[in-house]
Amino acid sequence: MKKRNVFFALVLTALLLVFGVWLLSFFRSTLSTKRIAVEQEAGSPQAALSIAQPFFNPPRPEDAPENIRAEVMLGYKIMTETKKYAGEYVKNDLSCSSCHFDGGRSRNSISLVGVGATYPRYRSRQDYTVDIAMRTQDCFERSMNGVAPALDTQVMQSLLVYMQWISKGIPIYSKLPWALPSDLGNPHKPNxxxxxxxxxxxxxxxxxxxxxxxxxxxxxxxxxxxxxxxxxxxxxxxxxxxxxxxxxxxxxxxxxxxxxxxxxxxEKPRPKFVSTHADKIRQIIPLPEEK
Ligand code: HEC
Ligand code: HEC
CATH class of the missing domain: 1.10.760.10 (Cytochrome c-like domain)
Structure with missing residues (x-):
């Protein structure tokens, strides 16, 4: 009889112990969840990342720090007077600014403010992840009916530095409210x-x-x-x-x-697109065959 009581007492203690440990871990995890929440409200780096809204306020090219100012200014001039400053890559009468008004600094156009923070990005046209230089080459070949400048040219480098500069302060990969929607969402058929x-x-x-x-x-x-x-x-x-x-x-x-x-x-005539460099990026490293 006595032996059985001792046995039950032991089992009960063991159960209580297990329950106690579970209870403790339960409260600890809720406690730690709460703490993160409080820290986020208080403005921790994590909170800044998840809450920060991109703010449209592109710095002026002439305000760039001295070590990059010449490059930024040249990039801006290439945008606004493309034929004059990048003539060998342009075969029409447009400038980048014809569509990206004021070198992309205007909100009321296809703005390029923040573009430096949204690449590299997957694009279905290439079926690959492209960087901002490759995306820029596309506008030269198509929008400018021209030739894609190589990555190591002065023209491309100045454009890249310029686009990074006007993207200053935009959190990386933020969704830009001023980005151009792909269509009007209106079912009207063109007449x-x-x-x-x-x-x-x-x-x-x-x-x-x-x-x-x-x-x-x-x-x-x-x-x-x-x-x-x-x-x-x-x-x-x-x-x-x-x-x-x-x-x-x-x-x-x-x-x-x-x-x-x-x-x-x-319906009106316009130049035909001629590719000046590989459009689709071919598979460079052969991937293992799927079984
Ligand atoms: C005829 C109009 C036109 C001209 C001229 C033009 N672009 Fe574009 N550009 C576009 C359009 C349309 C897009 C796509 C916008 C979108 O998808 O949101 C675009 C997109 C871009 C993008 C990517 C923007 C993004 O948010 O992903 C860059 C960078 C760019 N252009 C640079 C240039 C540069 C540099 C020039 C001059 C060499 C130029 N463009 C000339 C129409 C033009
Ligand atoms: C008051 C003059 C004005 C009128 C009217 C006008 N535009 Fe424009 N448009 C411009 C200017 C200026 C630019 C180039 C912006 C720059 O260089 O800053 C432009 C650029 C464009 C572009 C991009 C560049 C290009 O040439 O491909 C398109 C597309 C365009 N306009 C379409 C139209 C259409 C369609 C209409 C009629 C509904 C129209 N515009 C009416 C002044 C005008």
Whole structure:
């Protein structure tokens, strides 16, 4: 009888011990979760990363630190007067600033503020992860109907330093609220005849009756324009851009008008895209065969 009581007492103690240890670990884990939460509210580095919003306030090129200022200034000039400063890579009448207004420093355009913080990035066009230099080469070959400058050229290096400078203070891989959406999300189908009217009434006075450009605004089609491989040659991209930013400084179209005029311009002739370097990045290191 006595032996059995001792046995039960032992079992009970063991159970209590196990329960006690579990209880302790339970409270410790909730305690530590709480502490992290409190630290985040108090502004720990982790909290800063998860809460920080990118803030649109690009520094001026002329305010760059002395050791990079010349390079930043040259990058800015290449953006705004591309033919003059990077003529050997350009075969049309556009500048980077024709689409990335004020060297990409304008919020009311395809802004490049923060772009330095969002690469390398996967792109389906290359089916590969591309860096910002490779992305820039694409705009030379397509938007500028030109030739891709090599990574170690003065032109490319200055552009990279410039784009990093105007991305100062933007947390890496943050989602930029000012990035251009890929389409308007409007199901309207482009009507080319209506688009022709919009063009004649609204666009022609700056971009020219024949889309050839004027001293006020760059060409929209023809030899002086972007080629058929450019992002702007997509009706979706063209219509978002036009609806948001055109006429420059006084956008006024309805979404339907923007889609119609995009359809109209899309039918016009323009240079054909010719690749000047490998577009798809081929597999360099053979991967082991899947079983
Ligand atoms: C005809 C219009 C046009 C011209 C000219 C142009 N671009 Fe672009 N650029 C675009 C479009 C459209 C995109 C894609 C925007 C998007 O996907 O958000 C783009 C994207 C870019 C990007 C990547 C931006 C990002 O957020 O991923 C870079 C970098 C860039 N351009 C640099 C340049 C440079 C440098 C030049 C001049 C050599 C240039 N572009 C000329 C239209 C143009
Ligand atoms: C008040 C003059 C003005 C009017 C009107 C105007 N634009 Fe523009 N547009 C400009 C200027 C200027 C630029 C180049 C911006 C720069 O260099 O800073 C531009 C650039 C563009 C670009 C990108 C560069 C290129 O040439 O491919 C497109 C696309 C465009 N405009 C479409 C249109 C469309 C479509 C309309 C009519 C709905 C229109 N614009 C009306 C002044 C105008």
């Amino acid at each position: 080319v005849e209506d688009g022709a009217k919009v063009y004649a009434n609204v666009c022609a006075r700056c971009h020219g009756e024949e889309g050839q450009g004027t001293p006020i605004a760059p060409p929209l089609w023809g030899d002086g324009s972007y080629n058929d491989g450019a992002g702007m040659n997509r009706i979706t991209t063209f219509s978002v851009f036009t609806w948001r930013f055109m006429p420059k400084n006084a956008p006024s179209l309805t979404q339907e008008q923007a889609i119609d005029v995009a359809g109209f311009v899309h």
